[in-house]
Amino acid sequence: MNLERLPNEEKLSLCRKYYLGGFAFLPFLWLVNVVWFFREAFMKPAYTEQLQIKTYVKRSALGLLLWVAVLTTWITIFQHFRAEWGEVGDYLSFTIPLGTP
Amino acid sequence: RDSPIDLYCYCGNSALHNKITSESLYRELWSIKVVDICPNLNVVFFCFAGVNCNSVEKKIYVNLNYTIPCVRLLNATHQIGCQSSLSGDVGVLHVLESEENLDWVLSSGQTPPYMVILESALFTRYSDLKQSIMMKLKEGSSRVAGVVVVAPSTNPPEGFSPHHACPNENSGVYSDSYDPALAHCNATLWNPLGSGLSYEEFDFPIFSLKEDNDTQVIRQCYQEHNRGGNGSNPQYPLCAMQLFSHMSAVTDTATCMRRNDINFSLSPEMVCDPLGDYNVWAATRPLNTTTKGHKMFESVVIAAARLDSRSFFFDVAPGAESAATGFIALLAAAHALRNVTQAAQPNRTILYTFFQGETFDYIGSSRMVYEMMNNQSVVDLDNIHSVLEVGQVGLRPDSKLWLHSDPVSRRNDSVNQELVENLRLAAGTTGVLVDEPSTSQPLPPSSFQRFLRARPIPGVVIENHDSRFSNRYYESMFDNAEYLNVTYPPNLTPEEQFEQPLEIAKALTEVATTVARALYVQAGGSESQLDSINADPQIVSQMLYGFLVRSNNSWFQQVVPSELASHLGESQSSEPTLLVQYLLANLTGSVVNVTQEDCQKQREHEKDEDSNYMWVQGAANGTVRESFCVRSTVHLSKALSPAFDLREYTSQDYSTWTESRWKSIKGRIFLVASPDLEKLTLGVGVGVLLASLFLTYIISSKADILFSSGREPATATY
Numbered sequence: 001m002n003l004e005r006l007p008n009e010e011k012l013s014l015c016r017k018y019y020l021g022g023f024a025f026l027p028f029l030w031l032v033n034v035v036w037f038f039r040e041a042f043m044k045p046a047y048t049e050q051l052q053i054k055t056y057v058k059r060s061a062l063g064l065l066l067w068v069a070v071l072t073t074w075i076t077i078f079q080h081f082r083a084e085w086g087e088v089g090d091y092l093s094f095t096i097p098l099g100t101p
Numbered sequence: 102r103d104s105p106i107d108l109y110c111y112c113g114n115s116a117l118h119n120k121i122t123s124e125s126l127y128r129e130l131w132s133i134k135v136v137d138i139c140p141n142l143n144v145v146f147f148c149f150a151g152v153n154c155n156s157v158e159k160k161i162y163v164n165l166n167y168t169i170p171c172v173r174l175l176n177a178t179h180q181i182g183c184q185s186s187l188s189g190d191v192g193v194l195h196v197l198e199s200e201e202n203l204d205w206v207l208s209s210g211q212t213p214p215y216m217v218i219l220e221s222a223l224f225t226r227y228s229d230l231k232q233s234i235m236m237k238l239k240e241g242s243s244r245v246a247g248v249v250v251v252a253p254s255t256n257p258p259e260g261f262s263p264h265h266a267c268p269n270e271n272s273g274v275y276s277d278s279y280d281p282a283l284a285h286c287n288a289t290l291w292n293p294l295g296s297g298l299s300y301e302e303f304d305f306p307i308f309s310l311k312e313d314n315d316t317q318v319i320r321q322c323y324q325e326h327n328r329g330g331n332g333s334n335p336q337y338p339l340c341a342m343q344l345f346s347h348m349s350a351v352t353d354t355a356t357c358m359r360r361n362d363i364n365f366s367l368s369p370e371m372v373c374d375p376l377g378d379y380n381v382w383a384a385t386r387p388l389n390t391t392t393k394g395h396k397m398f399e400s401v402v403i404a405a406a407r408l409d410s411r412s413f414f415f416d417v418a419p420g421a422e423s424a425a426t427g428f429i430a431l432l433a434a435a436h437a438l439r440n441v442t443q444a445a446q447p448n449r450t451i452l453y454t455f456f457q458g459e460t461f462d463y464i465g466s467s468r469m470v471y472e473m474m475n476n477q478s479v480v481d482l483d484n485i486h487s488v489l490e491v492g493q494v495g496l497r498p499d500s501k502l503w504l505h506s507d508p509v510s511r512r513n514d515s516v517n518q519e520l521v522e523n524l525r526l527a528a529g530t531t532g533v534l535v536d537e538p539s540t541s542q543p544l545p546p547s548s549f550q551r552f553l554r555a556r557p558i559p560g561v562v563i564e565n566h567d568s569r570f571s572n573r574y575y576e577s578m579f580d581n582a583e584y585l586n587v588t589y590p591p592n593l594t595p596e597e598q599f600e601q602p603l604e605i606a607k608a609l610t611e612v613a614t615t616v617a618r619a620l621y622v623q624a625g626g627s628e629s630q631l632d633s634i635n636a637d638p639q640i641v642s643q644m645l646y647g648f649l650v651r652s653n654n655s656w657f658q659q660v661v662p663s664e665l666a667s668h669l670g671e672s673q674s675s676e677p678t679l680l681v682q683y684l685l686a687n688l689t690g691s692v693v694n695v696t697q698e699d700c701q702k703q704r705e706h707e708k709d710e711d712s713n714y715m716w717v718q719g720a721a722n723g724t725v726r727e728s729f730c731v732r733s734t735v736h737l738s739k740a741l742s743p744a745f746d747l748r749e750y751t752s753q754d755y756s757t758w759t760e761s762r763w764k765s766i767k768g769r770i771f772l773v774a775s776p777d778l779e780k781l782t783l784g785v786g787v788g789v790l791l792a793s794l795f796l797t798y799i800i801s802s803k804a805d806i807l808f809s810s811g812r813e814p815a816t817a818t819y
Contacts, residue, residue, distance in 0.1 A: 086356070087359060090356075090359055090360060090363060091363070093363075094365070094366055095366045095367070096360055096363070096366070098187070098347070098349040098370070098372065099184065099187065099347055099348050099349055099350070099351055100351060101351050101352050101356075
């Protein structure tokens, strides 16, 4: 879909859908939202719906950052302590690399 | 296959058993499949260019044909053994000629890591493990990629045992609660030569190679490429070796058994298997196998021996003195007792038991005792009258047999001296010198200790040593036929060797006769019969040949079924369980005249369900074999540590040994270029790629200028 060809109202509704969808533990929707609507929100000459789109994009970016922070922290902790946790670590793992503690 | 244990693959550590060896067989097949795919890919890539497909790999690598790895074992708290990384460990070859040479590997060499080729004298010669070359290499493991030990053709004269100095220290009867003064070999150190090398953990692969073409190629490659002239540094290309022995299991048994059970991943994989196999047992009278637990009015005398041994390397476990002398003597004794126990049956039953996995904290015996305590066995502990165990009994000229018994039982007076008296009586009739060690000395490591652990049962362990082992190669690859003097003149054919009487067999036959006569009296038989009980020296000679030299011989072929016969090999079988099972059936059972079908259905008479019928292939008569059916009381019982049934993987009472699985074990040598040349090659490749991308971009963006010819644009025709 080419954003250029959409009327402004539909851009807004699309942006809102992605923004709301992200709350269903789908941070990738927020990532798409930020990347896709960044030009619309900040680079394009002003139009009525732009303000609303700006808010959605900003909030999506914030949510995305939060997710990235949380996931990075967890992955770092998990990778670092998996072997130490022993049983718990094994049960939390989807695949356990062979031959490593 | 219909047999309960269907494994005739002789590739296990001999303590490891059917289940595990079948796994490794499977693994072998599996890895062959994988390897097969690769040449096909080569076909796809290279055949267009007209290049012969397999030769690319062949031109680079020389694969080693005969490699024996050291593999990883785990118990409740530790992992031992060796492993490589998943993609194999690579190092520059260094043939270690003397100990001074070690400096090159550990500090002065310019091209680490090194793959150290160790002459076996350097592997075995040390007085203290900490000072040994292997431990120095272990400490400098950042500069060591792996070790290859060249197996010697003769045994080291100074003796060598990589096993513990105090075997099965924590799983025997002596503990802090039984008799603290005797625990942990405080009173007698049984195996003072034992260095514990087999129980160390190495984080590089260690392989053993036979002295043959492979080692010639390695030495030649080393001489040509890796020896700089006049002590200078050698120039690239250097000869290198890559060893693969990646192990799937880590940490300890609890961890690997847990990972075996986790199967929510996409491809659940087993990472380790409990060590286990089967015990073999037979009784002089058929015991009702359908009802388990206590048998009224039954009293059994257990005659025990062990079947297993180990060494530092996987698949090498000759155990000539440590196991074979004992079980061969007991087999010969069982044969000597066949007729007399049928003609003049004593009031007690003699139960011959052959335990597996005793090296690894008494797997077989602890399982049998566990089953007897839990009414899962044909008899229970109350049925046991006494135990006579045959340990290491290879006698040298003018050596004595020593009758070991438990000082604690003697003190508590719960043991009568009956068994010792009977043994002395029997020895008196055969002329074997017997003696008792000092009264304060504990039992040597023996299966009987597991019975004592459960209950004070009278028992004696027969050994050829008074205190410390006389075996100088306990649980090592040198405890072999040569050590027992089972050697033959070089000009004999295999069949002539098989028939050749052996000096050691005479002594072993006398031991067997002594054991048989003592057992008969112990079982309540009359002393007047003793003269008719005689072990056959020829059978003993033949068993020594069959178990220690070459399992593929005419006798073994006759007494095994055809499935097993094809697995009899040119060398020693490292999987004696099934051979002992069939030999015991042959030596104690009788031939019955039934068809193959009836034999396999196991019923000559409907009611006779306590005997075991085996259809064996018989003597060759031209091209046809005259197969026959043997009826005996021989049975197999599981030798799997109860810890695995109870799921107590950190058990203090039972063996927790497991063996890691692996996917490929192989080694290969090749020439490596200098790192500078490697970097240059990669750099040029990347440069060419980037240049071509750039060129393509330029050409495509300027296409209309470059390709604007006089003729019509091609698109116009569409």
